[in-house]
Amino acid sequence: xxxxxxxxxxxxxxxxxxxxxxxxxxxxxxxxxxxxxxxxxxxxxxxxxxxxxxxxxxxxxxxxxxxxxxxxxxxxxxxxxxxxxxxxxxxxxxxxxxxxxxxxxxxxxxxxxxxxxxxxxxxxxxxxxxxxxxxxxxxxxxxxxxxxxxxxxxxxxxxxxxxxxxxxxxxxxxxxxxxxxxxxxxxxxxxxxxxxxxxxxxxxxxxxxxxxxxxxxxxxxxxxxxxxxxxxxxxxxxxxxxxxxxxxxxxxxxxxxxxxxxxxxxxxxxxxxxxxxxxxxxxxxxxxxxxxxxxxxxxxxxx
DNA sequence: ACGATTATTGCGTTCTT
DNA sequence: AAGAAAACAATAATCGT
Numbered sequence: 419x420x421x422x423x424x425x426x427x428x429x430x431x432x433x434x435x436x437x438x439x440x441x442x443x444x445x446x447x448x449x450x451x452x453x454x455x456x457x458x459x460x461x462x463x464x465x466x467x468x469x470x471x472x473x474x475x476x477x478x479x480x481x482x483x484x485x486x487x488x489x490x491x492x493x494x495x496x497x498x499x500x501x502x503x504x505x506x507x508x509x510x511x512x513x514x515x516x517x518x519x520x521x522x523x524x525x526x527x528x529x530x531x532x533x534x535x536x537x538x539x540x541x542x543x544x545x546x547x548x549x550x551x552x553x554x555x556x557x558x559x560x561x562x563x564x565x566x567x568x569x570x571x572x573x574x575x576x577x578x579x580x581x582x583x584x585x586x587x588x589x590x591x592x593x594x595x596x597x598x599x600x601x602x603x604x605x606x607x608x609x610x611x612x613x614x615x616x617x618x619x620x621x622x623x624x625x626x627x628x629x630x631x632x633x634x635x636x637x638x639x640x641x642x643x644x645x646x647x648x649x650x651x652x653x654x655x656x657x658x659x660x661x662x663x664x665x666x667x668x669x670x671x672x673x674x675x676x677x678x679x680x681x682x683x684x685x686x687x688x689x690x691x692x693x694x695x696x697x698x699x700x701x702x703x704x705x706x707x708x709x710x711x712x713x714x715x716x717x718x719x720x721x
Numbered sequence: 722a723c724g725a726t727t728a729t730t731g732c733g734t735t736c737t738t
Numbered sequence: 739a740a741g742a743a744a745a746c747a748a749t750a751a752t753c754g755t
Contacts, residue, residue, distance in 0.1 A: 616731095672748075695722070705750050710723075722755100729750070737742075 534570075537580060541566050544584035544609070551607045552588070552599065562591035565622065574621055582614030586622045589615065593623075593630040598638045600675050602703040635669050636660035638678035638702070645701040648682060648693055655685035659716055668715050676704035680712030684720075 545566050549559035565587040569575060575583055585608040592599040605615045623630065636657050643653035659681040663669045669677045679702035686693030695713075699706045 676749085706722085707724090707751075708749055711749085724753100724755085726753075727751080729748100731748085732746090734745080735743085738740090 537575065538567070538570060541570065541575075541580045541584050541587075544581055545587050548585055548588045548604065548607045549591075552592075552604065554588070554592070554597070558591050558595055558597065559588075561594065562587045565590050565626070565628075568626055569622055572625055574618075574625055578618050578621070579614055581609045582618040583622070584608070585615045586618035589619050590622050590626075590628055590630070593633070594628055596631075596633075596637065598633060598641050598675070600673075600703045633674045634660070634664050635672075635674040635678040635681060636664065638675045639681065642675070642679055642682055642698070642701050646682065646693060646697055648686060649689070649691060652682065652685045652689050652691055652693065655688060656682040659684055659719075663716055663719055666719055668719060672712065673704065673708075675702040676708045677712045677715075678702065679704065680709050680716050683709060683713050684716045 542563050545562045546559060549562055554562075566584060569583050569587060585604050589599065589601060589604045592604070601615055601619070608615060622628065639653060639657045639660055643656065648656070656678070660669075660678050663677065663681065676699075679698040683693050683695055683698055695706050695709050699709045702709065
């Protein structure tokens with residue numbers, strides 16, 4: 419019934435950081451919808467393109483035909499060079515010598531450039547795949563791509579996996595735009611067997627000096643609220659609690675997502691509309707004991 | 722589901738060399 | 739100053755209720 423209205427807004431491309439048409443609040447984009455952070459108005463729900471599916475499939479098949487591309491293998495088995503013994507040792511002279519020299523230079527240049535290219539192509543492919551899987555807007559995705567390019571040109575790649583840096587770029591782009599994503603969530607789509615995301619992001623953030631500010635619990639409220647399908651009043655109350663908690667300092671040093679979840683639990687209890695802790699834990703990428711601990715902190719705030 | 726207890730992880734500090 | 743190590747806090751895991 420709201421479809422028409424939503425369609426219109428979506429066509430106008432309401433995105434993160436825009437103003438909510440209804441309450442002039444702050445609009446954020448999360449996994450599968452664009453919502454107003456203040457009133458929770460859903461601006462695009464289920465309209466998010468199904469692009470990620472064929473895109474990631476495409477990437478997958480490209481990976482297979484292209485062969486395994488990992489930083490380790492690049493340097494290890496695949497690179498070759500033309501040695502100097504061939505001519506140096508046996509006194510190859512004149513034309514042949516010069517030709518060999520030119521060949522050597524070309525070969526070196528070619529392999530070097532193709533390595534860079536492959537790394538970049540692979541990395542950007544991963545960035546795009548992860549960004550799509552998270553349902554990020556194209557502008558955020560492009561920003562992530564730029565971050566990855568910077569990371570490569572700044573020489574941040576050697577010693578780290580492409581996958582790790584790709585997911586770090588995506589996470590970094592989210593952080594720069596104030597989008598509430600946990601590292602876990604981004605990591606979920608990374609292909610590496612061990613994450614390295616935290617490390618890669620650490621370097622990326624430090625070396626590039628990303629303009630990020632710490633996430634606050636209330637920024638996670640809208641996402642969790644819609645994931646848990648709590649009532650509007652509970653969400654509002656939870657948001658209020660999150661603000662109070664953050665101002666009073668009890669939330670500092672805590673993972674904001676888990677803390678936001680705890681706020682929703684307390685809000686649900688108050689409203690006589692219990693929010694199940696285990697579900698919150700799942701939605702917030704935390705465990706139940708953490709949510710419980712935070713819940714007590716929030717309650718202590720009210721007492 | 723809850724509360725309590727224990728294990729693990731991560732991080733900033735401090736002590737060394 | 740760079741690195742190792744003991745120390746602390748947060749989170750996870752596990753228990754009995």
